[in-house]
Amino acid sequence: MKQVLHVFAKDVRRFWPEISISLAITTAFVLMQPLQWKASENIYNAAHTLVPGFLSLLVPVSWWVLIARVIHEERLVGDTQFWITRPYEWKRLLCSKAFFLLAFLMLPLFLAQSLILGEAGFQPLSFFHGLLYSLFLCGAILVLPLAAFAAVTSTFARMTLTMLGVLLAAIALESVLSLMFSTSSGSMSFPLRDSIYFWIYLMVGTIAITLAYALRKPWISRLLLIALPVLICAISLVASHFDRAQVERRYPAGQGAHLVQLAYSPVAKDEQTSTWGTFRHTQVPISIPLAVSGVAQNRVILPEGIRAEVTGPDGYKWESEWQPETGIRFTPNEVDNLNKPAVERFNIPFMMPIEVFNKFQSKPVNVRLTFAVSEAKVVRESVVALPQGGFAVPDFGICAAQSGWLLNWEFMGVSCLSPLRQPPLTYISAHWSSQPCSAGNSAESDGPIGDTWVGSLEREAADFSISPVADPHINLSNNTVGYPSKQRFLCPGTPVRFREYGLERRTQISVDAPGFQLPEMTVQGNRITLTTHIAHIAGQPAQ
């Protein structure tokens, strides 16, 4: 321990200017970060948005310099360093460097995040576990790779060039793999698989640093670091063969029939065209119009993956892999008396390889879509009469009425801050007033409803971010299609409803689209045009 502290003290004396600059940047970040929230609450000011954003970039840059300086002080590459023929114990040297990074990167970040949380109105001690998890993520995602690259290089310039080289190589590898394996449709995300990748990354990074210190053979650590993306790509390729099994396990079939009614329901429209470039496009987007109804009150169905089975008139059958599906929610039509139609229509897209598409030759096909869905139900509902100042929403965060820009002090929306992570999946709604509230108007209970969805069903203790305060984008103007376009206002006292959802179950639901007419594809130069001729076909009930 004596040697650890001795080397640590030397590094502190040696790098006090760098430490001071890093701490000054962190301090400035703490001071400026609240301006960003205030900018979104009140008058728009570019400096208030840009400066905190710039500082949140500058913090990791200062870490980069500090990590490089402190590790290169006793660099591991080369054979002329003074320390390698002195009584340095590698374990103690490694500990002293780790201690340094904890003391001057992690501890200040912990304090900064605690202060910012406090400034945002949250009690930092209540989020101690989340703060530690946030530190862990910042350490793993920012500090670990920087330390690993510093350990296998001899100078800051070499470290920077190596990192750029690895970044370019990773991009090239990803491009090659996506071209080779046509992964443009993407693949579903599985928390287990993602966490396996993360732990492999963490393990390899840690082993690379430890070996660099233990053996002083940087080529071994370099090989490990080079092998890491290759290893993750290889595991990803192998794991993709087990996607179906993973979906079956995570989204067991047979429990979803009653959750929602889905039916194939083409809209009567003569022709629809879409055009895009051919570059890297090996997949054709197919869109199936569906009518959705029957979602139970206080529930929401979130399709997270989709799989298509297409059978041609000649019996040729193609089955897609599970493809990600995001941004679609099947909701009950009674929510907030939105005057939603009893049946909602969605165009559900999936990707089909061009060679498969060509085999069907634009003939009518039978399509069976299977969704991997999460069902969520309301677990908490908070209705807040919009006050002039801030207000707390349990389990969500701290919110405030949002003024308009350009010296317009009318409330034009709601902005919220959530501690350490995105809020839980929440439906927010409020009635707009069509007249400025300052003219004596009050909340209109029958005004048009502004609503939005924010947050997610699955959350870790903290999201990866230098800032401990998440600023979920709340856009209450998203339910105004067809409404005359004019400015709307949220008057003080307007009830704002926060409906928090919790995961109920995961399952699969299927729907058939018989006689679906695939679009016609024409290729002109480097452009592909799809033309859809839609026939009138009666809807089919979901299965």
Added chain:
Amino acid sequence: MSKFTIQTAGLIRRFGKTLAVNGISMAVPEGSIFALVGANGAGKTTLIKLLMNILRPDAGTSTVLGMDSRNLAGKAFERIGYVSENQELPEGMTVGGMLSYFRDFYPTWDRALEQQLIRQFDLPLERKIKHLSRGMKMKAAFASSLAYRPQLIVLDEPFSGLDPLVRDELIEGLLERAPETTIFLSSHDLAEIESFSSHVGYLENGRLLFSEEMAVLNQRFREVTVTLESPAPLPANLPAAWLQPQTTDCVVRFVHSDFNPQSSQRELAERFPSARNIEFDPMSLRSIFLAIAKSGRGTAAEPVTVSTARTSVQEVEA
């Protein structure tokens, strides 16, 4: 307890296709001042780096202070002082800061000796190392490596490029430590090590041509001048220990590499019965090495594993 501070056996180190160290076997006696000499590129620095575990051997073994050199790390360096002309120092520190920093690493650090070395080398404690001259940097490195009274001091070309004054100061500082330590140093300048080395090893193209006690070496080599009555050709079948024989009129000259006051006189009298005069002149180390180098180059000499025992040039040239 080993009588040798450093021992190597069949040490090999390659850099690509180049054999930088080619099967070196040698032993450095405890308490000796062992000078490893050889031309630039002979493999001296590589050998020292192998001994200090800065590099790993491809084959062979070596022990330093009784420890396998491949395990030399951490605490082992509490007993070893290493100074190299290529070694970096903590440039951002002041001299005083560096000495103060190193002090806590060594349980045997002698504050009085540190002060003595500071005075002796006239070290500017407040100046940053990066602002020092090369000679002053070497002095600072010496001070930081001598102050803890190491059992072994390893110096790689320590005097290279230094002015004579600094060189003498460093040698003086070094010799003051000599009684209590073993000093192993490399140099390509024979003159600078001749005055104080007790042992010498000669390295050429990665091979140790010989390794010997200096006194024995000086005793063993003589420049022989035989003056004959009349001009005569060189006799055939000259002993292998006679290096670079040449004749000019009535004078035959060669280097005797296995001189013995009694037997050599008799042997020469037998070989040159018409000799009018035979002179045996002691040789400088430089002359000895030149003779060995000139006669040894181009021969497939085998390495010699002797340090205190006498080694004949016949063996080297075998």
